[in-house]
Amino acid sequence: MATRTRPTRGRSEYARKEARAAWLMLTPWLLGLALITAIPMVASLFLSFTSYPLLAAPTWVGLDNYLKLADDPRFLAALGVTFRYVFISVPLQLSFALALALLLNRGLRGMRFYRSAFYLPSLLGASVTIAILWRQVFGKDGIFNDVLALVGIEGMSWIGNPSTALSTLIVLNVWTFGSPMVIFLAGLRQIPREYYEAAAVDGAGRFSRLVRITLPLLTPVVFFNVILQFIHAFQAFTPSYIISGGTGGPVDSTLFYTLYLYQRGFTQFQMGYASAMAWVLLLIICVFTAVNFLGSRYWVFYADEK
Amino acid sequence: MLRTASKRVDPDAETVSFAGTRASGFTKTVRHLLLIGATLVMLYPVIWMLLSSLKPQEDIFDTGFWPQTWTLENYVNGWNALQYGFGRFFANSAFVAAAAVIGNLASCSLAAFAIARLRFRGRKAVLGVVLLTIMLPYHVVVVPQYVVFSSIGWVNTFWPLILPKFLATDAFFVFLMVQFIRALPRELDEAARLDGCGPFGIYARIILPLTLPALATTAIFTFIWTWNDFFTPLIYLNDPATHTVPIALSSFLDSTGQSSYGSLFAMSLLALAPIVGFFIVAQRYLVEGIATTGAKG
Numbered sequence: 001m002a003t004r005t006r007p008t009r010g011r012s013e014y015a016r017k018e019a020r021a022a023w024l025m026l027t028p029w030l031l032g033l034a035l036i037t038a039i040p041m042v043a044s045l046f047l048s049f050t051s052y053p054l055l056a057a058p059t060w061v062g063l064d065n066y067l068k069l070a071d072d073p074r075f076l077a078a079l080g081v082t083f084r085y086v087f088i089s090v091p092l093q094l095s096f097a098l099a100l101a102l103l104l105n106r107g108l109r110g111m112r113f114y115r116s117a118f119y120l121p122s123l124l125g126a127s128v129t130i131a132i133l134w135r136q137v138f139g140k141d142g143i144f145n146d147v148l149a150l151v152g153i154e155g156m157s158w159i160g161n162p163s164t165a166l167s168t169l170i171v172l173n174v175w176t177f178g179s180p181m182v183i184f185l186a187g188l189r190q191i192p193r194e195y196y197e198a199a200a201v202d203g204a205g206r207f208s209r210l211v212r213i214t215l216p217l218l219t220p221v222v223f224f225n226v227i228l229q230f231i232h233a234f235q236a237f238t239p240s241y242i243i244s245g246g247t248g249g250p251v252d253s254t255l256f257y258t259l260y261l262y263q264r265g266f267t268q269f270q271m272g273y274a275s276a277m278a279w280v281l282l283l284i285i286c287v288f289t290a291v292n293f294l295g296s297r298y299w300v301f302y303a304d305e306k
Numbered sequence: 307m308l309r310t311a312s313k314r315v316d317p318d319a320e321t322v323s324f325a326g327t328r329a330s331g332f333t334k335t336v337r338h339l340l341l342i343g344a345t346l347v348m349l350y351p352v353i354w355m356l357l358s359s360l361k362p363q364e365d366i367f368d369t370g371f372w373p374q375t376w377t378l379e380n381y382v383n384g385w386n387a388l389q390y391g392f393g394r395f396f397a398n399s400a401f402v403a404a405a406a407v408i409g410n411l412a413s414c415s416l417a418a419f420a421i422a423r424l425r426f427r428g429r430k431a432v433l434g435v436v437l438l439t440i441m442l443p444y445h446v447v448v449v450p451q452y453v454v455f456s457s458i459g460w461v462n463t464f465w466p467l468i469l470p471k472f473l474a475t476d477a478f479f480v481f482l483m484v485q486f487i488r489a490l491p492r493e494l495d496e497a498a499r500l501d502g503c504g505p506f507g508i509y510a511r512i513i514l515p516l517t518l519p520a521l522a523t524t525a526i527f528t529f530i531w532t533w534n535d536f537f538t539p540l541i542y543l544n545d546p547a548t549h550t551v552p553i554a555l556s557s558f559l560d561s562t563g564q565s566s567y568g569s570l571f572a573m574s575l576l577a578l579a580p581i582v583g584f585f586i587v588a589q590r591y592l593v594e595g596i597a598t599t600g601a602k603g
Binding site for chain 2: 014015017018019021022023025026028029031032033035036037039040041043044047054100103104106108110114115116117118119120121123124126127128129132133134135136137141143175182231234235237238241242245258261262265266271274275277278279281282285289
C-alpha cells in the first residue's frame, strides 16, 4: 500500500504525526485489550489453578480443578450435550442455508422477500422470547403436538423428555440458518458468470455446473461459515437456560457447557472451577479451529491461487 | 460500494439468474410453493404467539388458530405483572443498548480508521490481535471481570455492560469497519492531506461520512445483540429495579405457571418489537453488512 509521496523532511514529520495519531486513536482499544481482555485472561488462567469461593481469597490447588473436571459426571454430561448440539445442529443449519441460497440465487421474483423472511429468525433466535416460545411449541400442549395430532400421532412433552429435549434446541439452531444463508448468497454473487457461460458452451449440465463450478468456488465461504457457526454454537447459552429453567434438565439433557459454567461460577461461586472450565472451552475451540484450518488445505479452493 | 456488491452483477436485481438457466413456468411455480411453504413453517410459531397474545387467557389452548375474541388484556396485565412495570425494564434495556451503540460507534471506528489508513509500526500486529480477539469466548474473561467489577461495587449497575463497548472490545466491528474503509479510494485521504488535513481531520471529515453504511450496520447489530443479551445482565443485574427486558422475561417465566401464559407471550412479543422494527427499516444494512464481512475476509 505504498503511497507515492516524495521523501522530504515534511514527509517524515508527517509520518511521525501519523503514527502518534494512530496510537492516540487506538488508545480506547488498547485499554480494552489490556483491562477487559488480556489481564482478565491471565487472571482467569491463574484462578483456574486455585480454589476461589469469591468471599475468601484464592488458594493454590495446582491442577486439582482440571483433574476434578475429568471425574465430574455433570461436566462430562455437559460436554456430551454440547458436542451433540454443535455437531448435529451446525451441519444441518449450514445445509439448509446452502440449499436455500442456491434456490434463491436463481433469480426468482420476490427473492428479497424470501431472503428477509428467512433471515429474520436468525436475529431473533438468541432472544429469551424465542426460547419461551420454543418451550411452548414443543411442550405438552404445544403447537408441534397440534400438528402431529392432525396426522394422528399422539404427542408428548418434547421439552420434558430427556431423550428429545436436546433435539428441540437443535431445531432452534437450525431455524436460524438465515444468517449463513445471506453469506452464502453473497458468495454466490461473486462467482463470475463467464464460468457458467463457458461451461454451458462445453455442454455441462446443471448438476455438473453445480458440482464443478459453484461448489468449489463457494468453498471459502463454506469454510468461513463453518468456523463462525461452530464457534457460535459452542457458546450458546440462552435457549438452554430458558428451556430448562436454568437447570439444564431434564436429567442434564440440555445442560450446555456454558450453562454448567454459569452454575458453577455464578450460582455456586466456585470461581476457580469455572475458570478451569472456561480454559477447557477455549482449548476446545482453538483445537477445533486449528483442525479446520489445517483440513481446509484439502478442500477449500481459492480461485486466485495459481 | 460494498466489496461484495462491486462485481458485475447488481446485487438486488431480481432477474439475476446464474448459469443462464431458463426455468419453465412449472418449475418456477414449484419453487415458489416450496419457498412459501418454508416461510410459513418458519414463521408460524411467531405468528401463533402473536395471535395467542391477543386472545383472552382462557382461550389460548382451547380455541383454534384465529382469535374468536380480540383483546389487549394480556398486554395490560403483563405490563404490571412484576414488581416493577415493564416500562422500567424497557427503559433499562433502551439505555444500555443506546450507550452500547454510541460506545461501539466511537471506539471501533477510531481503531478501524487507524488500522486501515494510518502508517505506524505494529499495524499488522494490531490487526492480528483484533482478528484473534473476535474468536475469543467471553467465558474466558468473565470470571475475573466479575471479580473486579463486583469489588468496585458495579454489580447492579449498567457499567459492566457499557464500559467495554467504549473500549472497542467488540473486535468484530473493528474488523468490519477496517474492511469497509480499506475499500474506499486512498486518493481521498491524499487530497485532504494536501489541503492541510491531519489524521483526525481526515477521519472526521472524509472517512467517517463515507463509512456511514458500515456505521449503520454496526449500530444496528450492536443494538440487537445488546438488546437480546441475556448472559451478561444475568450475571450483573440482580436487583429487579435494574433488570433489562430479557431478565425480566426470565423471572416472569419463573413466577408464572400456565395461568398467565397470555401476558407472558404479550410481554415476550413486545421485547421483539424493537428488533423487528429495526429489521424492517434497515434490513439493507443488516443483510449487506454480514455479506461484506462474510464473503471475503
